[in-house]
Structure formats: C-alpha cells, structure tokens
Amino acid sequence: MPHLKVEPFETKELDRLIAKEECLHFRAVPESEAPVELLGVELEGEPFLLEIKKHPEATVLRADKISRPLDVGRIKRCLAALAEKAGWKILHSNILESGRRPPLAAEAEKSIRDFESMHFPKRKVALEVGFGSGRHLLWQAERHPDTLFIGVEIHTPSAQQVLRQIRLRSLQNVWVVNYDARLLLEMLPSNLLEALYVHFPVPWDKKPHRRVISDAFVAEALRVLRPGALLELRTDSENYYRYALEVFSRPPKADFRVEKNRDLPVVSKYEARWRRMEKNIYTLSLRALEESPARLREFDFSFREPVDHSAIGRLPRKPVVGEDFFVHFGRAYRFSDGSGGIVECSFGSFDRPEHKYLIYRDGKSLRYFPERPVATATNARAHQKIGAILYGC
Missing domain, CATH: 3.30.310 (TATA-Binding Protein)
Incomplete structure (x- = not known):
C-alpha cells in the first residue's frame, strides 16, 4: 500500500x-x-x-x-x-508512478452505493463472487458481449488487476465491485441475474462462520436469480463440498445438481495445479424455479439530531449485541481545533459487518464516514441502536 x-x-x-x-x-x-x-x-x-x-x-x-x-x-x-x-x-x-502499469478502467469500477438506484445497461446480467485473477470473469465477458458481468472481490489487489485487464482488453460489459458480495446481493433487484458464479471460495475450515455460502446467502441468491437461472459453486475442498451439499439441498423450490471433475473451457492457475495433483473438483448447481417478489429498501441512515463530545465519552467499550446484529465502538479521536471528532464503529450482521467512522461537529452535525451504510434491514436495526446509544435512550 x-x-x-x-x-x-x-x-x-x-x-x-x-x-x-x-x-x-x-x-x-x-x-x-x-x-x-x-x-x-x-x-x-x-x-x-x-x-x-x-x-x-x-x-x-x-x-x-x-x-x-x-x-x-x-x-x-x-x-x-x-x-x-x-x-x-x-x-x-513507494508513491512514484512508474508508468509501467496500465491505468484502472475507472468507468468499470462501481461502489456498493451505486446499486441503491442502478440502471443496468444490458438486459442480461451475471455475477461472479470472489473472481480472484479474473480469468473466468473476463473469459465470460469476452464471449458474451450481450451480457453485463459484475465481478465482486473483497481482495483489493485482485480488483485492481482486473480493472487493468478490462482497460487493456477494451471490455465494455464488466463491472468490478470491491466489497463483500453478501451485502451486494441484498442491494440487487429480485429476478435480475442470468447466473451467479462462486468458484473456489476460501474453505474457512477453522472458521466456518466466515464461509460465503450459507442458508442466508442461498436464499438471497435464489431471490436475485431469474426463474431458470443457476447458482454455481465449484470447490476442491472435500469439507466445503460436504457442507455446501447440505446447504444446497435445503431450499424446497429449487433444482439441485452435483457434478464431479467437470471440465470448463477456462480454468484458473490454481485449478490447473489441483488437476495435476489429481484432486477432485466438485460443481454444485442450484436452479431457481420461480419468480421472487420485489424487495423494497427504504431505510433512513441519518441521525435525528447532532451530539457533542460528552456523548462520545459515554460510549460503551464492549460490543452491544442484539438478536441478529451487533454494534462496537472503537478508537475515538478529537479534532485538533476542538470542533468535534471522529470515532471508529463496526456494526451490522455478525458474518458481514460494516466498518465506518462517525464524524460529529459538536452540537451541529453527525454522520457516517466515508459514506452511509449499505441499505439492509440488519444495518438499519444496528443504526437505530447506534442512535439510541448516542442519545442515551
């Protein structure tokens, strides 16, 4: 960095x-x-x-x-x-611009906030979660110019590399989002996607709660997939395969299919290595069978009134835990001119939390920084708790 x-x-x-x-x-x-x-x-x-x-x-x-x-x-x-x-x-x-790396395709970079009122320029839309090197994402985009491919990757260097490749290949049908895919899914309209790819996610054998595949993820995936569209998971992990087998078999209104060592026209360098090691590659597919109702997202993340420094001094140091959310205040800072301050704040879902700052001007304003939270129901409940804590309710 x-x-x-x-x-x-x-x-x-x-x-x-x-x-x-x-x-x-x-x-x-x-x-x-x-x-x-x-x-x-x-x-x-x-x-x-x-x-x-x-x-x-x-x-x-x-x-x-x-x-x-x-x-x-x-x-x-x-x-x-x-x-x-x-x-x-x-x-x-290490800030000198070497000029050797091509610039990022700025027009292809999208923030999570853009999806609050997004216009999709193509009728067909597909999503890839955790695209890594981007080999599969870029291959799909080059062969299907009539489809918009959205790649979601939480690893910043990978997102940057794919944005450079988009510029080098002059692709006009790829968007890159550097964010948690589980939150992005909640922002998408129902029945939007032609396909949703999750190829070789981190197995997280020692921390299974961090796995991207879960009952909640599958439910959201089936909501955003149009009828007949597929959620496709590929993994080389026996543990992840057995875990996903249970999760994928639970939805009552979806077709479920399992394949072993199915070849794809394009593979990542890691998959090629696993093939040479004669590891099994499992493909689990879940097909949506019915149309999902539209989701309404009308959440207010403003604060009803400002606070002063005394309210920040009363913030709890331990996490505040609700039924399906938490709030945790971190390090607090005071502006050098004495006019207000900024405090770290993590909140929202246990498995996909938001990390923001709260900026306040004593008695004048209070807001999130650098931007307000993603518009999800869980974040809205956490926001209400943050307000209650700050206002002493």
Whole structure:
C-alpha cells in the first residue's frame, strides 16, 4: 500500500495547511495515548483518511484501511501533493508512478452505493463472487458481449488487476465491485441475474462462520436469480463440498445438481495445479424455479439530531449485541481545533459487518464516514441502536 516515511515533524503544523487547502478537512488526535493521528483529505471528489503514525526516528503516512480508495494512484497523488505542500524531507516512499502499469478502467469500477438506484445497461446480467485473477470473469465477458458481468472481490489487489485487464482488453460489459458480495446481493433487484458464479471460495475450515455460502446467502441468491437461472459453486475442498451439499439441498423450490471433475473451457492457475495433483473438483448447481417478489429498501441512515463530545465519552467499550446484529465502538479521536471528532464503529450482521467512522461537529452535525451504510434491514436495526446509544435512550 502506498506510504511515505518522512523525518519527524510537529503534526500541529498541519493545522495551518488545513486552514488554507480545501482538500484538507481536519486533523484528529486520539483520545488515548495511541501514536496514530488521522488526517481527513479529499482528492478528485473522493474523501478518505490518512493515518499519521509517529515514531522516534520517522513519521509514516498511509491511507487507513476503512476509507482508502480502490485506486491506489489517488493515494499516491494525495501523499505526493501533501509532502510538497508541507515541505517534508522524505526518508522512504513507494508513491512514484512508474508508468509501467496500465491505468484502472475507472468507468468499470462501481461502489456498493451505486446499486441503491442502478440502471443496468444490458438486459442480461451475471455475477461472479470472489473472481480472484479474473480469468473466468473476463473469459465470460469476452464471449458474451450481450451480457453485463459484475465481478465482486473483497481482495483489493485482485480488483485492481482486473480493472487493468478490462482497460487493456477494451471490455465494455464488466463491472468490478470491491466489497463483500453478501451485502451486494441484498442491494440487487429480485429476478435480475442470468447466473451467479462462486468458484473456489476460501474453505474457512477453522472458521466456518466466515464461509460465503450459507442458508442466508442461498436464499438471497435464489431471490436475485431469474426463474431458470443457476447458482454455481465449484470447490476442491472435500469439507466445503460436504457442507455446501447440505446447504444446497435445503431450499424446497429449487433444482439441485452435483457434478464431479467437470471440465470448463477456462480454468484458473490454481485449478490447473489441483488437476495435476489429481484432486477432485466438485460443481454444485442450484436452479431457481420461480419468480421472487420485489424487495423494497427504504431505510433512513441519518441521525435525528447532532451530539457533542460528552456523548462520545459515554460510549460503551464492549460490543452491544442484539438478536441478529451487533454494534462496537472503537478508537475515538478529537479534532485538533476542538470542533468535534471522529470515532471508529463496526456494526451490522455478525458474518458481514460494516466498518465506518462517525464524524460529529459538536452540537451541529453527525454522520457516517466515508459514506452511509449499505441499505439492509440488519444495518438499519444496528443504526437505530447506534442512535439510541448516542442519545442515551
């Protein structure tokens, strides 16, 4: 990840820059003794946070994990501009643009927020969950130009690599979403998809609750698949196969099929390796049989009134657990000008939580950062609990 290592400096010096530069919004100091500060920035219309970590011999700046953009070039440009404006002496960096890598296909990058009111430009739509190298996703897109292929990948470098391939191949029918596929499914209209591919997901044998395939996932998949369309799972894991066999056999209104060592016209390098090792490859298919009712998503993630610093000081340190959701407040920071602050907040479903910040201006405003939560019923219930905690209800 792009970062700068510079000679130690007094971070208060940044306050003068914030007063002059529109792209710098705030500096936030931790309430605890942690050596990390946050700098609110905005570049090319996208807000995110930079971490400023102080060491005796150097200060390190990098994008934080929650808000960092998918386009690392944006982070590099931000760090380079900031270093120039601040006049820091750089000890080490990896922000130079080498020019050897092709740019990302920005038009193919979609955020989870885009799907709140999305127009799909093609009549046929297919989805691949966890596309990895993208070999299967790109192969399908090249051979079916009449279909829009949406690839969902939580691993950022994989998403970036496929966006470069989309640009190199001049593909116009692929979208890439760098997010949790389980949340994206909840955003899609009913009866939309021609196919849903889940090829070689992480088995998570020691943490089965983290598996992408579950009863809830299958129910959502059958909702978004049009009648006759398939959910296709491929796995080399015997444990995952046996687990999925049970999950796929439960829905009463779906056709279920199992195949062993079925060949595909395109395989990943990992599947090719497993074939050479003579491992079995299992394909489990579930076909939707009926049309699903439309889903209405009208959730309000605003806060009814602002809060002040005293409310943040009363936040519980332990997770608050509901029947199907949780809320956990993390590290709190205070703006250097004393006008408000920012606090880490994880919430929502146990197996697909949201990670956001809450930004408040004392007595004036309260909102999520960098954007509001995904519009799901579970997140809405967690949001109500967050409000109740903040307002002392």
